[in-house]
Amino acid sequence: MEEEEEVSSEIQTRQQRINRDHEGVHEKLVNDYFSDAPLYNAEISDLYQAHEARHGFPGMLSSIDCMHWAWHNCPNAWRGQYTRGDHGHPTLILEAVASQDLWIWHAFFALPGSLNDLNVLYQSAIFSDVVNGTGPDTSFFFVFGVEYRCGNYLADGIYPSYSTIVKTIPYPEDEKRKKIAKRQEAARKDVERCFGVLQRKWQIIQQPARAFTPKRLCLCMYACILLHNMIIEDEGRAICEYNENASIGNTVPVDPAQQNLNSFSLTNDFKHANHQSDLVEHIWNNANVGDSDEDDSE
Secondary structure, three states, X not given: OHHHHHHHHHHHHOOOOOOOOHHHHHHHHHHHHOOOOOOOHXXXXXXXXXXXXXXXXXXXXXXXXXXXXXXXXXXXXXXXXXXXXXXXXXXEEEEEEEOOOOOEEEEEEEEEOOOOHHHHHHHOOOOHXXXXXXXXXXXXXXXXXEEEOOOEEEOOOOOOOOOOEEOOOOOOOOHHHHHHHHHHHHHOHHHHHHHHHHHHHOHHHHOOEOOOOHHHHHHHHHHHHHHXXXXXXXXXXXXXXXXXXXXXXXXXXXXXXXXXXXHHHHOOHHHHHHHHHHHHHHHHHOOOOOHHHHHHHO
């Protein structure tokens, strides 16, 4: 009888396991803050206005770049695949797109550290909505009197000459090109600042990763990014406010023929060169807009 009482007391005092469904909650957060069709896309014009007022680039959506996260417990069989010569140790790559308020709009993580930014871009889905015709409806904008309909991203020189990517001019010959090169390199620091804030805020990213599987590291990285965006929203620093009634645009891919045309338009070097030429004249004729960026970079 006494033994039965002892067993029953142990059962009563033992803490009951609670299934918190961590992955389910993670998916809900992703849908609210970080989905492929977020409920912030109705305010793309706000991104245009904020970036043009700050940096002087019309039609600027965000900046794009990659960051490496050291992987301490990388399996020995994978070390060659995840190690690049300039780092000397295994890393995983994060591709991110960040706006001036440091909000991260796109993240693609867990690719091997032996790749470069160009390899990551070709495996990323950042432009898949443009090709499929399922992206948000972007309002047109003008650059030196020419109408453009696709927003653009600022990137460094390794990225391809896409019509939606604005790169610096590596060897500017005159004052006009020197000015836009200086302005672009200063504005592109938005994503670099975002990486610094992300690592400073979440020490787990600043330190070498201790998990053994890329899946676990993905959950850690995306959780930090989600919390980062939530903090920006909670502090009232987000350019685009959450709108649960926002339209997510077309969700049905266009036919293959139109996808081929969209892909050609995206990767068209001629459109990229024309856009850059128009930007050179626009920045030169609007010299006072975005000069604070140049002062900060000096």
